[in-house]
Amino acid sequence: MSLRLSQRSQRKRIVIGLAIFLIVWWHLGSSSSSSSSPLFAGDVKFAASSFDWSQFTPFNPVLDIKPLPTTRPRSLPPVQADAALFKPSRVNDERRAAVRAVFDRSYQAYRSHAWLHDELTPVTGRGKDPFGGWAATLVDSLDSLWIMGFKDEFREAAAAVGRLDWANTEAGALNIFETTIRHLGGLLSAYDLSREPVLLAKAVELGEMLYVGFDTENRIPGFWLNFKDALQNLQWAGTNDPSACPASLSLEFTRLSQITGDPKYYDATDRVTRFLEKTQNKTLLPGIWPTTIDFRHETVYQNRFTLGALADSLYEYLPKMYALLGGVDKSYEDMYKAAADTIIEHMLFRAMIPDDGDKDAIYFTGDLLVKEDEVMRINESQHLTCFVGGMFGLGGKLFQLEKHSQIGERLARGCGWAYANMPTGIMPEIFNMVACESTEGPCPWDQDRWEDEVGAAQVPRGFKNARDPRYLLRPEAIESIFLSYRMTGNPEYREIAWDMFEAIIMATETKLAYSAFADVTVTGATKKLDSMESFWLAETLKYFYLIFSPPDVISLDDYVLNTEAHPLLRPKPFAG
Numbered sequence: 195m196s197l198r199l200s201q202r203s204q205r206k207r208i209v210i211g212l213a214i215f216l217i218v219w220w221h222l223g224s225s226s227s228s229s230s231s232p233l234f235a236g237d238v239k240f241a242a243s244s245f246d247w248s249q250f251t252p253f254n255p256v257l258d259i260k261p262l263p264t265t266r267p268r269s270l271p272p273v274q275a276d277a278a279l280f281k282p283s284r285v286n287d288e289r290r291a292a293v294r295a296v297f298d299r300s301y302q303a304y305r306s307h308a309w310l311h312d313e314l315t316p317v318t319g320r321g322k323d324p325f326g327g328w329a330a331t332l333v334d335s336l337d338s339l340w341i342m343g344f345k346d347e348f349r350e351a352a353a354a355v356g357r358l359d360w361a362n363t364e365a366g367a368l369n370i371f372e373t374t375i376r377h378l379g380g381l382l383s384a385y386d387l388s389r390e391p392v393l394l395a396k397a398v399e400l401g402e403m404l405y406v407g408f409d410t411e412n413r414i415p416g417f418w419l420n421f422k423d424a425l426q427n428l429q430w431a432g433t434n435d436p437s438a439c440p441a442s443l444s445l446e447f448t449r450l451s452q453i454t455g456d457p458k459y460y461d462a463t464d465r466v467t468r469f470l471e472k473t474q475n476k477t478l479l480p481g482i483w484p485t486t487i488d489f490r491h492e493t494v495y496q497n498r499f500t501l502g503a504l505a506d507s508l509y510e511y512l513p514k515m516y517a518l519l520g521g522v523d524k525s526y527e528d529m530y531k532a533a534a535d536t537i538i539e540h541m542l543f544r545a546m547i548p549d550d551g552d553k554d555a556i557y558f559t560g561d562l563l564v565k566e567d568e569v570m571r572i573n574e575s576q577h578l579t580c581f582v583g584g585m586f587g588l589g590g591k592l593f594q595l596e597k598h599s600q601i602g603e604r605l606a607r608g609c610g611w612a613y614a615n616m617p618t619g620i621m622p623e624i625f626n627m628v629a630c631e632s633t634e635g636p637c638p639w640d641q642d643r644w645e646d647e648v649g650a651a652q653v654p655r656g657f658k659n660a661r662d663p664r665y666l667l668r669p670e671a672i673e674s675i676f677l678s679y680r681m682t683g684n685p686e687y688r689e690i691a692w693d694m695f696e697a698i699i700m701a702t703e704t705k706l707a708y709s710a711f712a713d714v715t716v717t718g719a720t721k722k723l724d725s726m727e728s729f730w731l732a733e734t735l736k737y738f739y740l741i742f743s744p745p746d747v748i749s750l751d752d753y754v755l756n757t758e759a760h761p762l763l764r765p766k767p768f769a770g
């Protein structure tokens with residue numbers, strides 16, 4: 195508050211400027227939509243947005259822009275298993291075709307009923323715009339269309355992207371995280387795959403807009419980019435913001451700098467990385483960062499820790515940034531290793547489950563609450579935490595840590611187990627398990643203990659409850675199963691994936707497309723929630739498609755995937 199008051203003298207001038215600006219903006223906004231050129235097949239045109247954020251003069255300029263690393267990319271250990279381990283088969287080709295057909299059906303439903311809206315409502319067949327109204331599903335689907343060989347649809351979608359106007363939104367503020375991972379990630383990935391210039395041009399326009407969000411006193415963005423606040427120097431880093439928001443914008447911003455040669459985007463997110471580095475060992479649980487952080491005062495006193503909602507991709511991006519920078523910034527390796535040690539020590543657990551064989555083969559992760567010197571683990575997993583198997587797998591490969599590779603597989607299988615053991619064959623959004631005392635040693639099935647802990651909850655043995663029993667079409671479980679498959683070549687993962695796919699289609703299919711539904715513990719006609727978020731097309735179906743594809747389709751040795759499953763090109767070591 196006191197900081198805001200000190201700005202008052204400047205305010206009048208800015209408010210007048212703002213009024214003029216908005217009038218011009220609206221004027222341009224309304225005229226540009228009618229004046230944009232018609233499109234012809236094979237002719238992807240670029241129509242500039244009606245406001246150009248690159249002309250915005252920051253109130254808090256950066257005095258010293260850090261360049262991208264100039265060291266030659268290193269030759270990193272292979273992520274994928276030996277190509278000889280991947281065997282083609284007819285069954286597999288049929289499964290791939292089945293996934294492609296489901297994608298086609300979903301996309302065509304969006305195209306017919308919700309074109310240019312953010313999402314289709316898959317039961318009622320309407321469009322809705324929870325992400326600014328910049329056609330989130332369309333932008334998020336571009337690279338999937340390309341990878342699955344929908345060339346006509348890709349061209350049509352690219353043409354529509356060429357006419358997107360970032361200044362044309364009814365929202366007064368933009369969600370920086372969601373817009374970065376879905377829109378910016380989607381555009382950069384589609385550009386990396388297709389080299390279609392219009393996609394890069396729109397990515398740069400959007401990058402300029404998102405970059406305005408960093409115009410705060412300490413150059414750490416808030417959760418929302420509020421356009422009016424931005425124009426009046428009223429932006430601040432948050433005092434209790436999700437750690438993942440400013441901390442996992444780095445892949446997209448770095449790739450934008452790599453492609454354009456302009457280091458300012460990389461510089462912007464690198465400043466957040468240095469904050470993470472500085473604070474990693476100063477939290478209540480050194481090695482990991484709390485779920486929410488006071489980014490404004492740059493302190494990390496909060497006492498809750500999770501790998502799920504609000505924090506997840508902060509961790510995911512550590513090994514991924516290492517890969518995207520060609521292994522030349524060791525601080526990502528150090529931060530990953532220190533975080534992984536704490537996660538292994540405190541968050542990982544085995545569940546008491548009836549089948550002894552499975553018990554040692556699967557892990558889950560829980561949340562932590564630190565009180566005085568006590569670290570309490572809440573044995574609760576979320577669908578969102580399922581990414582963590584893939585993260586350990588990638589860390590294991592890049593840093594040659596066999597133990598991490600094993601943990602990664604066990605975590606991926608834990609999610610597979612939670613799918614297979616629910617009545618619908620699908621894991622709940624949030625659930626609790628009855629945990630073993632430690633990750634090693636005996637942990638026999640104890641019917642009495644389980645009945646005690648479960649109480650009246652109607653859940654299969656091993657689960658304690660399904661606290662949030664919805665399935666929201668989420669990708670994280672198939673993500674880790676896919677990554678485990680590519681990293682090991684073990685065909686068992688394809689079987690797990692196929693069972694998951696069949697269960698998901700069975701439970702989510704609507705007359706038009708596929709929908710989130712209310713309760714994975716109940717079979718029969720499932721109650722649909724009329725929601726199909728863009729990650730269904732961007733991630734879930736892409737991972738299912740890729741696991742049944744030959745290993746050179748989006749090889750993990752060529753690409754690193756952002757947290758919305760958008761593949762970004764990795765640098766090659768033998769450039770000189």
Ligand SMILES: *[C@@H]1O[C@H](CO)[C@@H](O)[C@H](O)[C@H]1NC(C)=O
Pocket residue numbers: 471472474475481528532
């Ligand atoms: C944090 O502590 C770990 C374990 O002691 C250490 O390996 C790591 O380098 C430290 N990180 C930083 C940024 O100082």
Ligand SMILES: *[C@@H]1O[C@H](CO)[C@@H](O)[C@H](O)[C@H]1NC(C)=O
Pocket residue numbers: 570571572573628629630631632
């Ligand atoms: C989680 O499981 C561990 C091991 O069984 C137990 O010590 C701990 O109390 C459990 N946490 C909660 C919140 O019940």
